[in-house]
Every structure is written in structure tokens, then in C-alpha cells.
Amino acid sequence: MPVDPTLRSLNIDLPAQPQVLMQLSLLLAEEQVDFKAMGSLIEGDMALAAAVLKALNSPLYGLRQPVRTVQQAIQYLGTSEVAAITFEMGLRSVFPASPELDALWFRANRRGMLMALMARRLGMQSFAAHSAGLFEECGKAVMFKHAPEQYGAMLKNAPSDDLLVLQEMQTYGVSHDALGAALCETWMLTPAAITCVRYHVVVQSGGEWPDKPGARPLCALSAVAHYLLRAPEAVDAAVRAAATLGELDEARLMEAAHDAHAVMRAA
Incomplete structure (x- = not known):
């Protein structure tokens, strides 16, 4: 999907991808990922490696013993899991630390994990699912970096994302999803x-889904994760709708959703 040409004329900067993530993307594109090269690449950025290890050693991942090196983490969790956490830490690093964004990053972490867990259960590519969940709200961070006071107030007071995008279009001429x-x-x-x-x-607001078959299953996981995070009591209805529109088996998606929710609650 090419960047909308109108975005290029707006005075809103998109943060550049850290070099280590660019190189990591190239490694992940290889048919056989070089574990040692991946670990060395991440460990070459001391601040990033420290953040990755801190995240991986949190109770959320349930490791029986602490990991002390990225190489060790890859052995225990695999390349997809470690790459996803590295992207999360790299994404957060390009934005200012701010209490206004703390809830956003919390949701991004949980959403990414939920989507990855469901994707793995369904035989889908877990890293793509994790990335989609992680980056889902990153446009809000871009806008906050551009206009922290004005957008911070807008973000705090918006009752829902569908109304927020209308306010964004009126104020900035672009929405956070774009x-x-x-x-x-x-x-x-x-x-x-x-x-x-x-x-x-x-x-998530019940509108028309994209006419892109390859993306519809990911959109289904996004919709289900949205309900798992915000209204878990309504997730069964969400699964039924998402399975049909996302062209997924309803029973398998239902099982994957409940399993992912159980893992997150246990953690």
C-alpha cells in the first residue's frame, strides 16, 4: 500500500526506522534466519538489548529462569517472539516518554501478544500478526509527538476512536490510522x-472491511483482540462476526481467542 500522497504535503514527520530494525527486517526476510547474526545485531545496540531483555524477563513471558543474553532468549522463545519484542522496544524509542502514551503502549503490547497467540494457534504468521497489533495505534504517537498539548487533550477526551479520527481530520487533515x-x-x-x-x-466500529483477502484474517484478529482488551464479555459475538468477514473457521478462531485470553490472564 503506497503512502497517501497527501501525507507528504503535511507538516507531520514520520520517525525514521532505527538502523537495527532495518537490518533485522532484512535478516527476517531470509529463508533461513541466522540466529547468531540476529542476536549479535540486537546486542550491538546496548540500550535496545537491555530493554528487550527486561521485557522478556517479565512475568508475562513465564520463563522458568531469567535470560541474560539475546542469544539465550532466541533459543528459549524463537526468532519471531524476540523480533516482535525488539520491534516494540524500537518503536517506543523513537517517541518521547510521556504519561499520555503509557496506556497506548500497554495496549500495544497486550494486543500484539494476543494477535500473535491467536495467529500461532490458527497456523498464521505470528510475527506479522504481532506487528499489526503492536503498530495499530502508532499513528496516535506520531500525532502526539507533532502536537503534544493539543493532541494530548484530544486523545484524553475522545470517547472512541471513530470519533477521534473525525476530530483528527478536522484539526490536522489526516487521521491516526492513515x-x-x-x-x-x-x-x-x-x-x-x-x-x-x-x-x-x-x-472495529463495524464499517466496511478492506477488499484485500490477504489482510482480512489479520483484521479479524485485530477485531477479536479489540474486544478481548476492552469488552471480553462480548468476545464470542465478535468472533462470530470476525470469522465470517475474515474468512476464518469460527470454531478454531473461538478456541484461539479463549486460549489467548487465558494465557494473558494467567500472566
Whole structure:
């Protein structure tokens, strides 16, 4: 999905992808990922490696013993899991630390994990699912960095994302879902993940889904994760709708959703 040409004329900067993530993307694109090269690449950025290890040693991952090196983490968790956490830490590093964004990053972490867990259970690519969930709200961080006071107030007071995008269009001429998709493209995420980020507000508010078969299953995971995070009591109805529109088996998606929710609650 090409970046909307109108975005290029706006005075809103998209943060550049850290070099280590660019190199990591190239490694992950190889048919056989070089574990040692991946570990060395991440460990070459001391601040990033420290953040990755801190995240992986949290109770959320349930490791029986602490990991002390990225190489060790890859052995225990695999390349997809470690790469996803590295992208999360790298994404957060390009934005200012701010209490206004703390809830956003918390949701991004949980959403990414939920989507990855469901994807793995369904035989889908877990890294693409994790990335789509992680980057879903990144356009809000872009806008906050551009206008922290004005957008911070807007973000705090918006009752829902579908109303927020209307306010964004009126104020800035662009919405956070479009900005997020543009950032995903410049950071070389998969086309399906880019489309998922671009349409997540429309999908979650009951609008028309994208006419891109490759992206619809990811959109389904996004919709289900949205309910798991915000209204778990309504997730069964969400699964039924998402399975049909996302062209997924309803029973398998239902099982994957409940299993993912159980893992997150246990953690």
C-alpha cells in the first residue's frame, strides 16, 4: 500500500526506522534466519538489548529462569517472539516518554501478544500478526509527538476512536490510522499488516472491511483482540462476526481467542 500522497504535503514527520530494525527486517526476510547474526545485531545496540531483555524477563513471558543474553532468549522463545519484542522496544524509542502514551503502549503490547497467540494457534504468521497489533495505534504517537498539548487533550477526551479520527481530520487533515499505515510502510512491515493498521478503526466500529483477502484474517484478529482488551464479555459475538468477514473457521478462531485470553490472564 503506497503512502497517501497527501501525507507528504503535511507538516507531520514520520520517525525514521532505527538502523537495527532495518537490518533485522532484512535478516527476517531470509529463508533461513541466522540466529547468531540476529542476536549479535540486537546486542550491538546496548540500550535496545537491555530493554528487550527486561521485557522478556517479565512475568508475562513465564520463563522458568531469567535470560541474560539475546542469544539465550532466541533459543528459549524463537526468532519471531524476540523480533516482535525488539520491534516494540524500537518503536517506543523513537517517541518521547510521556504519561499520555503509557496506556497506548500497554495496549500495544497486550494486543500484539494476543494477535500473535491467536495467529500461532490458527497456523498464521505470528510475527506479522504481532506487528499489526503492536503498530495499530502508532499513528496516535506520531500525532502526539507533532502536537503534544493539543493532541494530548484530544486523545484524553475522545470517547472512541471513530470519533477521534473525525476530530483528527478536522484539526490536522489526516487521521491516526492513515499515519500509522504510512509509518508501517516506511518501516517495511508486511502489506497485510499495513492494511490491518490502516483499516483497524473502520473494522472495529463495524464499517466496511478492506477488499484485500490477504489482510482480512489479520483484521479479524485485530477485531477479536479489540474486544478481548476492552469488552471480553462480548468476545464470542465478535468472533462470530470476525470469522465470517475474515474468512476464518469460527470454531478454531473461538478456541484461539479463549486460549489467548487465558494465557494473558494467567500472566
